[in-house]
Amino acid sequence: MNNWLRDSISEVINQRLNDDARTTSTTYLGWPRNRIFRDVIGGGQADFDTGVGHLTPDDRALLYAKYNQIRHLDELSHAFGRLLGQSEKIHRPTLIDIGCGPFTAGLSFAECFGAQGPFRYFGVDRAHSMLRLGYSLAQEAKGRDAMHPQTTLNFERNLGDLDFGYSRGEWTIVVASYLLASPTVDASELVREIVDALQRVGPGPVAVLYTNSAHEYADAKYPQFRDSFVEAGFTVEADEIEWFTDTSKEPKHVHYALLCRPAQTTIAVPGVLR
Template sequence: MTQLISSEIDQRIENDHRTTAATFLGWPRNEIFRDVIGGGQADFNASIGHLSGDDRALLYAKYNQGRHLDELRHAFARLLGDHGNIARPTVVDLGCGPFTAGLSFAASLGPQEPFRYFGVDRATSMLSLGALLAERAREYGAFHPQTTCWFGDDLGRVDFGPARGEWTLVVASYLLASPTIDVGLLVASILTAVSSIGPGPAAVFYTNSANRNADAKYPTFRDALMQGGFELAVDDVERFADTNKSPKDVHYALLYRPAKTTIQMKGRTNEVAKA
């Protein structure tokens, strides 16, 4: 993964003719986090100055993706360690950015196990960069040959195929830090997607900065998922230091819904959770 990020992010920026000793892509380096990527919450479809949306997505990966890769890789290693029987899971990555959760999950699962990945983001630039990184990761041998990746801007339009009984993992990493996110609509779309995928066990994995403002929508998100049949399994703030970046407090939460079984009763079908 380090080699992939170096070649597809760092070297692309360094080799760009606009990059100088004091700039990346012609923008002052000490102003990029604030002015170009808005701390990670910019409109990455829009241009700013001489930078295109694609340029801004690339700079987001340069400034933000490394830490998020470390955080998610650490979290997925813990999750998969607790559930060693996860096989052929479906991963739904909401606000996927440049394939961040996909790269971290692949690194944690290893190339010996296939998975399905669905990345959703409103920014075309992020989807394009994510698809590129997924393609390059496959070339590097990071995936099982049967691993598939899909990218799009609308979770409601995803065709998940026939119902499945394997694990579903929904990732919402830093998504609720967005000031424009509608938590009610988000949770409704998650519940619909999980139901469409199938009756297998499902988990929603949440990460965010522990900063009060960034994390303010979490209680509403948690409560709505619990009303939709999920149980709260993990809810912790951890000082994350397993990175070459500066340590930072990260909020992790895992909400779980057990597998469902279908029972026929007098001409109607009922679904009940497995014990």
């Protein structure tokens, strides 16, 4: 993990938790540490805009970052490393991070892409608390020169509300990291919304990166997600379950998939362009 990333997490997550008057040697924010994963973050799929007990939505988002984010950062950095290593140099890509949580894929992408060139980041999350924490981490990372000065960062609650500006032909990478286990997600409807958003981005090539726990309950909606993309003209470039060890956390089985669509060519209207 890069120094700027470690320092950003230390400043925005660890220090806030450690400095909070409710934190003790056996609790974070007054909640027993051994019950946080289950009670507070619901394995990652809680409604982060409601409080629980004495904890506010912002407390819950912070504890999500403490308990789940490092592992996801490691997994995404590994996946982006492979993706960027294989492709020709990507110029000014657009990254759409759906169910972005606290800017997780944005941080990993910045770690792999570096400050070498600008990219556009669009984070979408239904929880205001996640968007607030994501924005804080993004500002912290920017302040540490982790991204090119022309990199732009946008956070929204709905994919349909994103404004992509003028139509562009550069690469778009869509990320769905640990999103599909959410009870609120309908996989076919989500793919329809993504394809509609891509239409608004422009005709450039697209890579959709899916990551999730390989547990059956977490991964159950993946076949519907994959098949809906295939129906929309995508091909499955990678689909594998990996025993992931490149992390300071416990190793575990991770499901990675990469679904791609080439640049859309202009359709000639017979008789007009001949």
